[in-house]
Amino acid sequence: MKGFLLTSILTAVSVLACSPGPVRQEWRQLSSGQQQAYLNAINQLNQRQDDTSNDSTDPATWSFAHFAIVHARYQQANHNQGSVQAPPFFAWHRIFLHYYEKALQSIDSSVVLPYWDWTQDSQNPLSSDVYAQLGGNGQGASGCMETNPLNGWSSAVNGGCLKRCSGAGQTLYPAGAVVSLMNGSPNYAALNRQIQDGPHGAVHNVIGGRCADGGVGDMYTMSSAGDPIFYMHHAMVDKIWMMWQDACPSKFANDYSAAVNSVMAPFTQTAQDVLNFKASDGNFCYGYSSSGINSVQLNKCAGAPGTPTQSGDSAAPSATAPADSVDQYFAELRLLDLIPNSADILKALFPGFSNSNINTISHFMHSPASKAKAKRDYLSYGNFTSVPDVIPTYQLNPGYKIKAPCQNDTTDLYNLRHPTPLDKDYIKMMNVDEKSARHVEYLAKLAVDDMNNMEGYVPYSALINFNAHNKLGLFKPKQSN
Numbered sequence: 001m002k003g004f005l006l007t008s009i010l011t012a013v014s015v016l017a018c019s020p021g022p023v024r025q026e027w028r029q030l031s032s033g034q035q036q037a038y039l040n041a042i043n044q045l046n047q048r049q050d051d052t053s054n055d056s057t058d059p060a061t062w063s064f065a066h067f068a069i070v071h072a073r074y075q076q077a078n079h080n081q082g083s084v085q086a087p088p089f090f091a092w093h094r095i096f097l098h099y100y101e102k103a104l105q106s107i108d109s110s111v112v113l114p115y116w117d118w119t120q121d122s123q124n125p126l127s128s129d130v131y132a133q134l135g136g137n138g139q140g141a142s143g144c145m146e147t148n149p150l151n152g153w154s155s156a157v158n159g160g161c162l163k164r165c166s167g168a169g170q171t172l173y174p175a176g177a178v179v180s181l182m183n184g185s186p187n188y189a190a191l192n193r194q195i196q197d198g199p200h201g202a203v204h205n206v207i208g209g210r211c212a213d214g215g216v217g218d219m220y221t222m223s224s225a226g227d228p229i230f231y232m233h234h235a236m237v238d239k240i241w242m243m244w245q246d247a248c249p250s251k252f253a254n255d256y257s258a259a260v261n262s263v264m265a266p267f268t269q270t271a272q273d274v275l276n277f278k279a280s281d282g283n284f285c286y287g288y289s290s291s292g293i294n295s296v297q298l299n300k301c302a303g304a305p306g307t308p309t310q311s312g313d314s315a316a317p318s319a320t321a322p323a324d325s326v327d328q329y330f331a332e333l334r335l336l337d338l339i340p341n342s343a344d345i346l347k348a349l350f351p352g353f354s355n356s357n358i359n360t361i362s363h364f365m366h367s368p369a370s371k372a373k374a375k376r377d378y379l380s381y382g383n384f385t386s387v388p389d390v391i392p393t394y395q396l397n398p399g400y401k402i403k404a405p406c407q408n409d410t411t412d413l414y415n416l417r418h419p420t421p422l423d424k425d426y427i428k429m430m431n432v433d434e435k436s437a438r439h440v441e442y443l444a445k446l447a448v449d450d451m452n453n454m455e456g457y458v459p460y461s462a463l464i465n466f467n468a469h470n471k472l473g474l475f476k477p478k479q480s481n
């Protein structure tokens, strides 16, 4: 049983048309040797020197500083600016990450870019092992990085030290909220707007943060690619795009909202080259491992994105979820089955838990009757095509009992917190369209409320799972044999 679950969950990958290719793993799925190899490679890339003014050189030969500078130099074309959509966002960053990976491979050919599934840590990101192993928070009023592996790194774009002033008690988007936004995106333009201005921006806003001396962390600015955590964050963003493309390839694999043959300077590729990975450059052939976000079912073509449209509703759940989806929906519980010593953890967390019901964890945590309610999570609130003129004022649905706990309350292990809204300063600095960002935040709150109000449902992103797979350091895939 467990062997079957192992193969079905941990080797499940998201790949588009080509295969086989390297599989990018979540940081916690790497062995400690692989983690060390990655950290060594970024350290060497940081010591490399090249002509950062010449973007015509082979990007695989660039220095770390050159990547940071290029990201800032081309930012206007590749990020949403106010109400102006920048369609290249996903595609340009896919190319950028590809060359960053190539540059690392020129140092150590065994390295494959890892990603950070921050949905797993969304409820308490500063306690994440991933964050800690990538250097944790900056020191003092100015937030300079003084811990390894980033001790003494400088900021090529902003000058001075590399900074993080990550805010305590802040939260990111949980898996269910991200998937709800994906389900509500009927085309590339919608996905671009919702993911870029919502969950993507939240990671920059929270991890960069505002420093006591009035400055901000690099992730908060267009100097963000000077912080190595940027690349693992954007690999997650790329995975989200790929998951969405894979959810309905006939509609989404080639969907794009601008001229698909425009070259993505300073690179030579076009969006077309990286959309479905079978086009001209065979190097763009890779996949992503399954991680926490995969525990929430993404609508397939049958229940196409946007099918249920509701806002702040108490209406009946949609009946469009495919028949087997409820079981897939509960894949997260099976992940718990994979954790060594899970019985001990569960006994500590749930008084009354005994060895005799170790094989029925899902029954222990979820009565079968609650599964019907869990279907609610298939709802997407957007069917997003444009930002409404007036963003509705958020209020808890009167039919709901459970309010999201405060962001800084880490005692509630089960209920999800609303994601921390983007700072006004971040919005201004990044020239984000505030209305668009607030709209996404509103939709995310509705999705979080829904999850919290499913009777007996414990979301994958809940702190109880966080404790199991992160804090206790036990979330390691077993080697298949």
Ligand SMILES: *[C@@H]1O[C@H](CO)[C@@H](O)[C@H](O)[C@H]1NC(C)=O
Pocket (backbone or CB within 6 Å): 054, 055, 056, 057, 058
């Ligand atoms: C920039 O790099 C390209 C490719 O290596 C080279 O042909 C060109 O001469 C360089 N330009 C400058 C100004 O150094």
Ligand SMILES: *[C@@H]1O[C@H](CO)[C@@H](O)[C@H](O)[C@H]1NC(C)=O
Pocket (backbone or CB within 6 Å): 186, 306, 307, 308, 309, 383, 385
């Ligand atoms: C979602 O939006 C699209 C585009 O405007 C529209 O064609 C479709 O009917 C909408 N779906 C629902 C369920 O409202």
Ligand SMILES: *[C@@H]1O[C@H](CO)[C@@H](O)[C@H](O)[C@H]1NC(C)=O
Pocket (backbone or CB within 6 Å): 169, 406, 407, 408, 409
């Ligand atoms: C926790 O959050 C609440 C409201 O969200 C705030 O009033 C309180 O001061 C916060 N406590 C700490 C220690 O930050």
